[in-house]
Amino acid sequence: MSTAQESLTKTEAFFNKVSQKLMDENLWFAIGESVLKIIAILIISGLLIRIGKIAIHNFFKVRTRAPLRISERREATLMKLLENILSYAVYFISIMMILSALTINVQAMLAGAGIVGLAVGFGAQSLVKDIITGFFIIFEDQFSVGDYVRIGPFEGTVEEIGLRTTKIKSFTGEINILPNGSIIEVTNFSLYNSVAVLDIGIAYEGNIEYAEKVLQEYLETTTEKYPELVKDPELLGVQQFGASEVVLRIVAETLPMKHWYIGRQLRKDIKLVLDEHGIEIPFPRMVMYSRQEGAGQKELGK
Structure with missing residues (x-):
């Protein structure tokens, strides 16, 4: 028998063997059973995650009516963290069950993973x-979801705190994902009240005492108009002498992170109040002299 005939015979034998396997009812029954198990595992996993998240939300709703409760910002952080832990746990168990449904020895794989993990652990120190x-970060309540923070060069609102990363949304909408291990210094702007600082310029020709009186009368009405103010803003007095103005300083204590909004509103109102009382806010002026006019004036002087 030639070599070509031998290879043809082997090929036919291989295809016959494969066709016999494919025609085996037990094989297709086992495959169908495994597929059904995997589908059932995925559906049950999704339901467990959804039911678990609902239970977590309901638990914290009950906590809001309790006499002793933690702050809302900490509740939001813990709620998000518990949801992540629930998802990780369900996903891990689901993957193990799917591998078992595929007739993979999960116990042997976990044992091998333990040995490999011990070797890889030395290189996973950052994790x-x-x-x-x-x-x-969560235990010490350094910052929570919803806080406005500055971490290194990034500044924005904390969207999520996980066991491995923290997500910060900047003012322009970017999401910055920071490994928790890289967080060394944190500036939290949301823990305590903020302060808005306003510098108001009054012309040197104006009556400073009258301007202070007008401003003080206006500031005493601001807490009724703006609930974000903790108390009436305080007029400190003359802060400095500018090139063309006397600068008066006003400080206003506000709720956390409301100082920008209050600062804009107070500047607008102060401009209208000063205009109403005829108090001038100076602006840069440019005076031009002509040399010819100056020379003519000298000749007239002679």
């Missing part, structure tokens, strides 16, 4: 550092 740092 461990991220998780430990994330735990202490």
Whole structure:
């Protein structure tokens, strides 16, 4: 028998063997059973995650009516963290069950993963550092979801705090994802009241005492108009002498992160009040002299 005939015979034998396997009813029954198990696992996993999240939300709703409760910002952080932990746990169990449905020895794989994990653990120090740092951020309540913070060069609102990363949404909409292990210094603007500082310029020709009186009368009415103010703004007095103005300083204590809004509103109102009382807010002026006029005046002087 030639070599070509031998290879043809082997090929036919291989295809016959494959066709016999494909025609085996037990094989297709096993495949169908595995597919049904996987679909059932995915559906149950999705339901468990959804039911678990609803239970977490309901738990914190009950907490809001309790006499002893933690702050809303901390509740939002813990709620998001518990949802993430629930999702990770369900996904891990689902993957193990799917592998088991595919007749893969999960126990042997986990044992091997333990040995490999021990070797890889020395190179995963950054991951461990991220998780430990994330735990202490939440435990010490350094910042929470909804807080406005500055971390390094990034500044914005905390969208999510996980065990490994923190997401910060900047003012222009970008999402900055920071590993928790890289968070060294944090400036939290949302823990305490903010202060709006306003510098108001009055012309040197104006009556400073009258301007202070007008401003003081207006400031005493602001807390009724703006609930974001903690108390009446305070007129400190003359802050400095500018090139063409006397600068008066006003400070206003506001609720956390409301100082920008209050500052804009007060500047608008103060401009209208000063205009109403005829108090001039100076603006830059340019005076031009002609040399010819100056020379003519000298000749007339002679």
